[in-house]
Amino acid sequence: MSGFDANNVYTVSVHDLPAASSPDSPAETEKLLLEFLVQYRVGGEFIYRDKLRANLLLKQYVLEVDLRHISLFNDELAHAIQDRPADILPLFENAAARAARTILFPLAGTSEERTERAAETIPKVQITLRSGLNLLPFRDLTANLMNKLVRVPGIVISASVLSSRATKLHLQCRACHSVRMIYPSGGMGGVGSGSDRGLPRICDAPEVDGQKKDCPLDPYLIIHSKSTFADQQTLKLQEAPDMVPVGELPRHLLLSADRYLTGKVVPGSRVIATGIYSTFQSAKTKGSGPAATRQPYIRVVHLELSSQAAGGGSNPFGVQFTAEEEEEFGEMARSEGFYERFAKSVAPSIFGSLDIKKAIACLLFGGSRKVLPDGMRLRGDINVLLLGDPGTAKSQLLKFVEKVAPIAVYTSGKGSSAAGLTASVQRDSISREFYLEGGAMVLADTGVVCIDEFDKMRDEDRVAIHEAMEQQTISIAKAGITTVLNSRTSVLAAANPVFGRYDEGRSPGENIDFQTTILSRFDMIFIVKDEHNEQRDRMIAKHVMNIHMNRQNAEDGQAEGEIDLDKMKRYIAYCKGKCAPRLSPDAQEMLSSHFVNLRQEVQKVERDNDERSSIPITVRQLEAIIRISESLAKMTLSPVVQNHHVEEAIRLFKFSTMDAVSAGAADGLSRGEVNEEMTRIERELRRRLPVGWSTSYQSLVKEFVTQQGYSSHALERTLFVLEKREVIRFSGQKKVVHRVGV
Numbered sequence: 001m002s003g004f005d006a007n008n009v010y011t012v013s014v015h016d017l018p019a020a021s022s023p024d025s026p027a028e029t030e031k032l033l034l035e036f037l038v039q040y041r042v043g044g045e046f047i048y049r050d051k052l053r054a055n056l057l058l059k060q061y062v063l064e065v066d067l068r069h070i071s072l073f074n075d076e077l078a079h080a081i082q083d084r085p086a087d088i089l090p091l092f093e094n095a096a097a098r099a100a101r102t103i104l105f106p107l108a109g110t111s112e113e114r115t116e117r118a119a120e121t122i123p124k125v126q127i128t129l130r131s132g133l134n135l136l137p138f139r140d141l142t143a144n145l146m147n148k149l150v151r152v153p154g155i156v157i158s159a160s161v162l163s164s165r166a167t168k169l170h171l172q173c174r175a176c177h178s179v180r181m182i183y184p185s186g187g188m189g190g191v192g193s194g195s196d197r198g199l200p201r202i203c204d205a206p207e208v209d210g211q212k213k214d215c216p217l218d219p220y221l222i223i224h225s226k227s228t229f230a231d232q233q234t235l236k237l238q239e240a241p242d243m244v245p246v247g248e249l250p251r252h253l254l255l256s257a258d259r260y261l262t263g264k265v266v267p268g269s270r271v272i273a274t275g276i277y278s279t280f281q282s283a284k285t286k287g288s289g290p291a292a293t294r295q296p297y298i299r300v301v302h303l304e305l306s307s308q309a310a311g312g313g314s315n316p317f318g319v320q321f322t323a324e325e326e327e328e329f330g331e332m333a334r335s336e337g338f339y340e341r342f343a344k345s346v347a348p349s350i351f352g353s354l355d356i357k358k359a360i361a362c363l364l365f366g367g368s369r370k371v372l373p374d375g376m377r378l379r380g381d382i383n384v385l386l387l388g389d390p391g392t393a394k395s396q397l398l399k400f401v402e403k404v405a406p407i408a409v410y411t412s413g414k415g416s417s418a419a420g421l422t423a424s425v426q427r428d429s430i431s432r433e434f435y436l437e438g439g440a441m442v443l444a445d446t447g448v449v450c451i452d453e454f455d456k457m458r459d460e461d462r463v464a465i466h467e468a469m470e471q472q473t474i475s476i477a478k479a480g481i482t483t484v485l486n487s488r489t490s491v492l493a494a495a496n497p498v499f500g501r502y503d504e505g506r507s508p509g510e511n512i513d514f515q516t517t518i519l520s521r522f523d524m525i526f527i528v529k530d531e532h533n534e535q536r537d538r539m540i541a542k543h544v545m546n547i548h549m550n551r552q553n554a555e556d557g558q559a560e561g562e563i564d565l566d567k568m569k570r571y572i573a574y575c576k577g578k579c580a581p582r583l584s585p586d587a588q589e590m591l592s593s594h595f596v597n598l599r600q601e602v603q604k605v606e607r608d609n610d611e612r613s614s615i616p617i618t619v620r621q622l623e624a625i626i627r628i629s630e631s632l633a634k635m636t637l638s639p640v641v642q643n644h645h646v647e648e649a650i651r652l653f654k655f656s657t658m659d660a661v662s663a664g665a666a667d668g669l670s671r672g673e674v675n676e677e678m679t680r681i682e683r684e685l686r687r688r689l690p691v692g693w694s695t696s697y698q699s700l701v702k703e704f705v706t707q708q709g710y711s712s713h714a715l716e717r718t719l720f721v722l723e724k725r726e727v728i729r730f731s732g733q734k735k736v737v738h739r740v741g742v
Helices: 026-039 049-057 067-073 075-083 085-104 114-122 323-334 338-345 356-364 394-404 459-463 464-472 534-546 565-579 586-610 619-635 642-661 671-688 699-707 714-723
Strands: 062-066 124-129 149-159 163-173 180-184 220-222 228-238 254-257 270-280 295-305 383-387 407-414 422-428 432-440 448-452 472-477 483-486 490-495 524-528 692-696 728-731 736-739
Touching: 026 049, 026 067, 026 075, 026 085, 049 062, 062 067, 067 075, 067 383, 075 085, 075 149, 085 124, 085 699, 149 180, 149 254, 149 295, 180 356, 254 699, 270 736, 323 338, 323 565, 338 356, 338 565, 338 619, 356 383, 356 490, 356 524, 356 565, 356 619, 356 642, 383 394, 394 407, 394 448, 394 490, 394 565, 422 472, 432 483, 464 472, 524 642, 565 586, 586 619, 619 642, 671 714, 699 714, 699 736, 714 728, 714 736
Parallel strands: 062 124, 124 295, 254 295, 383 490, 383 524, 407 448, 448 490
Antiparallel strands: 149 228, 149 270, 163 180, 163 220, 163 228, 228 254, 270 295, 422 432, 472 483, 692 736, 728 736
16 A cells, blocks of 8 residues: 555546547547537637638638647647647548538438549548647757657748659559559658559459469559549758857758648748658668668648748738737837937947948838839849948948848858859759759848958859849859749948058049949948047947946937837838838939939049049939938838938938049049149158158148148148158157158
């Protein structure tokens, strides 16, 4: 009696409990499932019965079942499905087929032939299980989850061609012509892969008239015309880039989808796959390696698309918004000064550079895509290039955009090859067919690609993204595959000037080492200079100290009025899905007249400096201003681009690209004239100041600026350049100039 509590009466139930019977035998389970399909209702509505009838009338033998409903109906059943899905799903499909027969042929039970006819018309109904299981990262799929139901998020990187797997094989013996049926099981291996290894070795037909049969070994032939087949497709799922731990390669997983789940996704779409985690004997390991090691894969029972990059519906991110959220977003858009507030919320930990943040805000929203009547597409995405000195927080901005954009890919220029950015052709290890694997620009379709260290890219790799940036497609002709992939992405690139720092003495063309072809594809080009300015340096230092000490600047008012990351992300997705502004007639007039002025300015700069501008102002730049004004309108959910949007767009454009065109001019002099003066001052200085002599800075100013009429800017620059070359040296707080070198 040890181990039991004494003096207690124990009861044992003699009769089986009715109603909530636990599913023990397969037949009982099937009965329970049938009951669930026919009787489960929410309110007064039998959901699954009605859904099944609707699908059957459309000749779609498929039914989506929610696992939560099953657990409400019978908890043990739901547990059984999660624990032994491979055993219970076939029963579920049989139950569904039976339910379907009773719905379509209510009198089927009355006579033999009717029952047979019903069985023929509705062979099998596919069940897809929608479940609210927790999402499992790829790295948590361990051996103890084998044959259980799992739910995995990822990006589809390649989808195979549809193949047909046999579900019923019609066999005939070649000697005695007796017929036999086999039902091969699903999965990746087995008879479905086209080999003859699952067939019986000997003919088992009964003897006729006492004659001894002499059927040979392996007598059966498959009669394909009488067998039945189902579609099957293999998908390759890769974990999303933001889930990969630092320093590891993204993992891949094979998915096997069949019947109605095939052909649902294209490479590049983000999905959440629910399925049975099982194994198959791959062709590679067969023969070599231990017998019991097998490769895992997932038999899909449900696919949720988390981005409709393929369908390109009205809501590009597959995000659902509640009515309260929509109301809140509408209020946000109407609120006073929302554009400024949003721009300030972009990378709040970075001090200043508000115009760049505004440009990035525009890039996140993007303009409107247009498809002309002749099928030509005009892109709506905005590309921005940040070009500047080290230490101006360019990469931080890129990292922030990667976090806040609904779809984003971050790459660094040095480590990216042309194939990695566009697409590569791989060969399937089993079927030896070529297939495409999308690169960064394809995976970020309808999102943003952040390319850091843009100047360190090899030229031939940079050329690969020319087409992606303007036509928004990637054409590929490799290994017998010629195709066009979509890459409707914005590009945010960061680069350093040629000399590592921006050299004021040279033209932007010499500082920027890119070809005109790539520069004209950027809508805004910012030259970020690290200026020495005591007041600004103090502010920045204070800001940085505050960030490092985790306290908010009370007097900067940085804390209030900021939008948090998650809300920004959803707001951007909402605006992109809801709003596509068009230009008003006034705005059109304003833009076209302005564009002509811009061209004239550039022409003047080119004439003064006596060289072609390295940053072109072409019709693309006019389109750029249109796109920027559209995105400003979209930011406040306004359907029409008004004049103030255009004004702001022109201001941003002037501040960025036009500034870059005329950079280096000062004191009303063009660059060419300044350079001329500098050479003359240098000649004079060398003549007047022998090696080893010194003079005061003031006397130089008096001599050159006041008497000979050179500009002070030119003198400053000359002394600066000479000091860099170690021809002169300053002392006494730049008051005295010594000539030290030749």
